[in-house]
Amino acid sequence: MGTNNTDVVLRYWYQELWDNWNIAAADDLLTDDYRLHAPGVPVPLDRETTKQVVAMYGNAFPDLKHTVDEVICETWLSFDSAMVLQQIGAVPAVANA
Numbered sequence: 213m214g215t216n217n218t219d220v221v222l223r224y225w226y227q228e229l230w231d232n233w234n235i236a237a238a239d240d241l242l243t244d245d246y247r248l249h250a251p252g253v254p255v256p257l258d259r260e261t262t263k264q265v266v267a268m269y270g271n272a273f274p275d276l277k278h279t280v281d282e283v284i285c286e287t288w289l290s291f292d293s294a295m296v297l298q299q300i301g302a303v304p305a306v307a308n309a
Contacts (some may be wrong), residue, residue, distance in 0.1 A: 219283045226278040233270035238263045246301035 221241070228237035238259060247256035257265065269276065 222283055223280055226280055229266055230269075231277050233266070233274070235263050235267055235270075238266065243301035247299060249299055 220237070224237065225241055227230075228234040229241065241257040242262065244259065246259045247261055249256050
């Protein structure tokens with residue numbers, strides 16, 4: 213089990229936001245320009261909408277708990293061909309030229 217920043221953030225994501233239903237944790241985790249592109253959802257979800265979705269799950273499944281057994285990706289590579297880092301708000305989007 214790693215103890216780097218990725219490991220800490222990942223565990224905080226699940227423990228605080230999804231297990232303890234601490235919606236305020238989203239403000240710590242998600243940037244102002246955060247967008248979640250979820251399958252089957254026609255428009256990206258911003259931070260406030262994501263918080264609403266988490267609250268909805270918390271009301272529907274209050275006993276839901278996650279277990280992180282292992283973190284297999286502990287660092288992001290600088291090459292990001294799928295632009296995942298931009299999609300999760302970790303790096304700013306590049307303007308089209």
